[in-house]
Amino acid sequence: MATPCTLNRYLLLMAQEHLEFRMPEIKSLLSLFGGQFASTQETYGKSPFWILSIPSEDIARNLMKRTVCAKAIFELWGHGQSPEELYSSLKNYPVEKMVPFLHSNSTYKIKIHTFNKTLTQEEKIKRIDALEFLPFEGKVNLKKPQHVFSVLEDYGLDPNCIPENPHNIYFGRWIADGQRELIESYSVKKRHFIGNTSMDAGLSFIMANHGKVKENDIVFDPFVGTGGLLIASAHFGAYVYGTDIDYNTVHGLGKASRKNQKWRGPDENIRANLRQYGLEKYYLDVLVSDASKPSWRKGTYFDAIITDPPYGIRESTRRTGSQKEIPKGIEKCPESHVPVSLSYHLSDMFLDLLNFAAETLVLGGRLVYWLPVYTPEYTEEMVPQHPCLKLISNCEQKLSSHTSRRLITMEKVKKFENQDQHSHLLSDHFLPYQGHNSFREKYFSGVTKRIAKEEKSSQE
Numbered sequence: 001m002a003t004p005c006t007l008n009r010y011l012l013l014m015a016q017e018h019l020e021f022r023m024p025e026i027k028s029l030l031s032l033f034g035g036q037f038a039s040t041q042e043t044y045g046k047s048p049f050w051i052l053s054i055p056s057e058d059i060a061r062n063l064m065k066r067t068v069c070a071k072a073i074f075e076l077w078g079h080g081q082s083p084e085e086l087y088s089s090l091k092n093y094p095v096e097k098m099v100p101f102l103h104s105n106s107t108y109k110i111k112i113h114t115f116n117k118t119l120t121q122e123e124k125i126k127r128i129d130a131l132e133f134l135p136f137e138g139k140v141n142l143k144k145p146q147h148v149f150s151v152l153e154d155y156g157l158d159p160n161c162i163p164e165n166p167h168n169i170y171f172g173r174w175i176a177d178g179q180r181e182l183i184e185s186y187s188v189k190k191r192h193f194i195g196n197t198s199m200d201a202g203l204s205f206i207m208a209n210h211g212k213v214k215e216n217d218i219v220f221d222p223f224v225g226t227g228g229l230l231i232a233s234a235h236f237g238a239y240v241y242g243t244d245i246d247y248n249t250v251h252g253l254g255k256a257s258r259k260n261q262k263w264r265g266p267d268e269n270i271r272a273n274l275r276q277y278g279l280e281k282y283y284l285d286v287l288v289s290d291a292s293k294p295s296w297r298k299g300t301y302f303d304a305i306i307t308d309p310p311y312g313i314r315e316s317t318r319r320t321g322s323q324k325e326i327p328k329g330i331e332k333c334p335e336s337h338v339p340v341s342l343s344y345h346l347s348d349m350f351l352d353l354l355n356f357a358a359e360t361l362v363l364g365g366r367l368v369y370w371l372p373v374y375t376p377e378y379t380e381e382m383v384p385q386h387p388c389l390k391l392i393s394n395c396e397q398k399l400s401s402h403t404s405r406r407l408i409t410m411e412k413v414k415k416f417e418n419q420d421q422h423s424h425l426l427s428d429h430f431l432p433y434q435g436h437n438s439f440r441e442k443y444f445s446g447v448t449k450r451i452a453k454e455e456k457s458s459q460e
């Protein structure tokens with residue numbers, strides 16, 4: 001019989017941004033590396049302090065090499081709702097677990113971190129002095145300590161009602177910081193090749209984490225645009241591939257998206273973007289291709305499909321057509337004509353995407369994509385389903401008072417069989433989900449014309 005492993009408690013300090021995306025990110029990464037939440041604390045939703053149970057410090061470090069939603073992780077030595085409770089919890093923490101970090105040859109520093117309150121230097125020193133009962137034997141070194149300890153005080157979430165005393169106080173040994181700095185170093189503002197809809201760096205990394213992208217994976221984006229999502233996956237060591245219907249985007253030609261530049265320069269393309277970040281070796285290729293007519297042979301190729309399909313707001317939703325598909329009454333082109341472009345209904349696009357993912361993902365592989373919704377009419381039933389794909393998470397990002405987009409993560413749980421292709425026709429979900437077709441009209445109808453106008457002009 002396997003011996004149950006002992007779990008240690010760790011404190012995660014979360015960033016207060018993209019709140020809904022944090023839990024699925026941490027859960028996805030924990031399922032990659034191991035570990036679980038320590039309790040079902042309801043405050044996880046909004047609080048910046050989360051307690052995790054993790055079997056080893058290595059796992060905690062791996063988690064922090066990936067997360068952009070968490071700022072730092074600490075080995076939790078004590079926790080209480082008052083200083084007295086914290087001190088008694090610290091006195092119960094096994095001394096043998098403390099000693100390796102407190103011995104006489106070591107150097108250390110204690111930091112005070114507060115959430116929703118600022119303390120004076122004097123108050124901070126008081127808190128540090130109160131910890132003198134801990135068996136610190138090393139020397140204090142403020143510049144380059146070997147070990148950093150933190151007292152973290154939580155004064156709740158309401159900036160208009162800051163309590164005198166903290167709701168919770170934690171003490172822990174700092175282990176590692178998360179990857180928040182990637183948001184700045186990969187910022188679209190400093191990127192070589194960008195477009196009107198280039199995905200924000202922070203969200204791209206969150207998507208790659210929801211997709212459980214790992215080293216040597218093959219990641220595909222069928223609506224690749226300027227490749228923002230490929231960059232995040234390549235940063236985590238995956239080989240990346242993309243397609244887009246737009247010739248100019250794929251070849252880095254045409255009008256530039258930057259204000260002070262008219263045309264794209266000679267080397268403005270996805271490959272050059274990857275080169276900018278030292279990731280060129282992960283570039284497989286990008287092709288001009290229509291996602292409604294994938295040109296792949298039957299088979300499973302991808303570990304993850306991570307994508308941001310067009311919503312028809314800043315780019316059109318088009319697909320290639322053929323003579324047969326042109327509606328009656330519209331004059332047909334000569335036989336030799338290259339396929340025409342037809343409008344691509346959003347509901348068809350998501351059906352195609354789910355079918356494609358169900359067919360081409362490896363078992364356990366993930367599909368991560370954005371679904372635009374008109375919020376007054378949104379219900380969970382609208383989220384497209386597929387018998388081969390299990391819904392893992394569904395997180396909202398508000399775009400305006402009446403529209404939002406939802407980040408949908410699905411995992412392939414069943415091998416694709418031919419009959420699965422038409423499963424949507426039998427599903428109760430098919431009808432409500434067709435409502436997405438009119439997303440564009442609803443987007444611009446606005447609650448008031450003024451809001452719609454403002455949003456339109458801010459995107460141009």
Ligand SMILES: C[S@@+](CC[C@H](N)C(=O)[O-])C[C@H]1O[C@@H](n2cnc3c(N)ncnc32)[C@H](O)[C@@H]1O
Pocket residue numbers: 195197198199222223224225226227228229243244245246249289290291292307308309310311315316317318319320344
């Ligand atoms: C929201 S943008 C993707 C932006 C991308 N994530 C980035 O970071 O630049 C959607 C892309 O889908 C492309 N597209 C539209 N219809 C398509 C189709 N039928 N097949 C493939 N690509 C399509 C558009 O040309 C556009 O580049």
